[in-house]
Amino acid sequence: MKENKSYVIWNNKGGVGKSTITFHIASVYAELHPEKDVIVVDMCPQANSSSMLMGGGKQSESKLQDLISKEEPQSIVGYLTEATLAGDADLNKYITKLSDVNTNLSENIYLVAGDGNLELIAPLLSERADATPLSAKDDPWVKIHSIVKNLTGKKLNEGRECTYFIDTNPSFSIYTQIAIVGGSSLLVPINADDSSIFAITGLFNLIWGTSNEHPVYGKYTFASKAKSHNLPLPKITYLLGNRFTQKKGAAHAFKALSNEALNKMYEEYQNNPDKFEPSENEINNISDFEQNYSIELRDFNSAGVVAANQGLPLSKMDQHTYEVYGEKIQVAKEQRELCKSTIENLVAKL
Ligand SMILES: Nc1ncnc2c1ncn2[C@@H]1O[C@H](COP(=O)(O)OP(=O)(O)OP(=O)(O)O)[C@@H](O)[C@H]1O
Numbered sequence: 001m002k003e004n005k006s007y008v009i010w011n012n013k014g015g016v017g018k019s020t021i022t023f024h025i026a027s028v029y030a031e032l033h034p035e036k037d038v039i040v041v042d043m044c045p046q047a048n049s050s051s052m053l054m055g056g057g058k059q060s061e062s063k064l065q066d067l068i069s070k071e072e073p074q075s076i077v078g079y080l081t082e083a084t085l086a087g088d089a090d091l092n093k094y095i096t097k098l099s100d101v102n103t104n105l106s107e108n109i110y111l112v113a114g115d116g117n118l119e120l121i122a123p124l125l126s127e128r129a130d131a132t133p134l135s136a137k138d139d140p141w142v143k144i145h146s147i148v149k150n151l152t153g154k155k156l157n158e159g160r161e162c163t164y165f166i167d168t169n170p171s172f173s174i175y176t177q178i179a180i181v182g183g184s185s186l187l188v189p190i191n192a193d194d195s196s197i198f199a200i201t202g203l204f205n206l207i208w209g210t211s212n213e214h215p216v217y218g219k220y221t222f223a224s225k226a227k228s229h230n231l232p233l234p235k236i237t238y239l240l241g242n243r244f245t246q247k248k249g250a251a252h253a254f255k256a257l258s259n260e261a262l263n264k265m266y267e268e269y270q271n272n273p274d275k276f277e278p279s280e281n282e283i284n285n286i287s288d289f290e291q292n293y294s295i296e297l298r299d300f301n302s303a304g305v306v307a308a309n310q311g312l313p314l315s316k317m318d319q320h321t322y323e324v325y326g327e328k329i330q331v332a333k334e335q336r337e338l339c340k341s342t343i344e345n346l347v348a349k350l
């Protein structure tokens with residue numbers, strides 16, 4: 001039986017589409033893989049992907065509130081708390097079968113819900129991670145940082161492979177570090193703007209460290225601790241140019257930014273291909289790199305607004321008009337088809 005695959009969606013920049021992409025790829029992946037179980041782990045206190053998966057809009061907020069206000073929260077906070085205190089946690093206690101709350105989703109997709117209280121337990125996680133080891137074998141830093149890694153190794157049903165999608169917060173807080181370590185593959189969404197391209201450098205520095213370690217702070221960083229504790233890190237799998245196919249007239253400008261982002265990534269690849277998922281094809285130049293490591297996602301326009309508001313995967317969007325907060329929103333068939341095939345193309349590569 002194959003090992004589980006786990007995808008962590010992260011960029012150190014906010015608002016690049018991490019949660020939106022998590023929602024779309026996880027829901028379509030589950031539909032296209034009825035033979036597998038799919039579990040979304042929402043490691044962001046904003047819980048945006050949880051809301052979309054739970055059906056979107058106001059009603060998903062109250063369902064989410066029910067989960068997180070249980071005495072033992074049925075959320076990522078519940079899971080992290082039990083795993084921190086007891087060494088491991090029972091995944092079944094903390095997941096939600098999504099087709100029970102959102103009938104647009106298939107039977108094989110589950111959620112470990114996001115929870116605003118992640119911010120509140122962050123100091124506890126940090127304190128536990130930095131605790132003095134009790135013996136030569138004890139390694140609290142690795143134990144805490146491996147909680148989600150251990151989770152994504154689990155199967156829900158005997159004999160069925162599990163695929164995990166982990167949504168994250170842009171900050172590099174301890175729960176984001178735990179989320180990143182939890183993935184075997186890293187998907188990096190970027191937008192066509194300079195700040196999200198600069199964030200690529202930040203991403204490498206934060207996860208793998210800088211070539212010149214700071215003389216004082218250097219040894220306290222996640223990167224240097226991960227190295228000294230031999231903690232395995234995810235491999236970069238795809239750079240996702242989100243909303244790159246936006247307006248026809250802007251295509252040229254977007255291409256320039258996309259090239260700049262690729263240059264940065266390719267430079268890193270040349271210096272250290274080990275940080276990337278090995279490619280089946282030979283990579284000899286930047287255009288080979290682009291073909292193998294980048295995917296452009298189009299702007300979903302009104303289809304995206306409807307999908308997020310109703311927790312509706314693009315594959316299930318079959319009407320011309322939808323109502324969002326009392327307003328009628330039109331989604332042309334051509335647009336629906338384009339958005340659907342964009343996501344399916346990406347999912348086919350996972
Ligand atoms: N491909 C897309 N087409 C249209 N709108 C999009 C697309 N991707 C993201 N958006 C919109 O951009 C905004 C930010 O997206 P999202 O919340 O997914 O980003 P994020 O990276 O998860 O943000 P945060 O860093 O706050 O967690 C949302 O309003 C979302 O609907």
Ligand SMILES: [Mg+2]
Pocket residue numbers: 018019020044046048049168
């Ligand atoms: Mg988000």
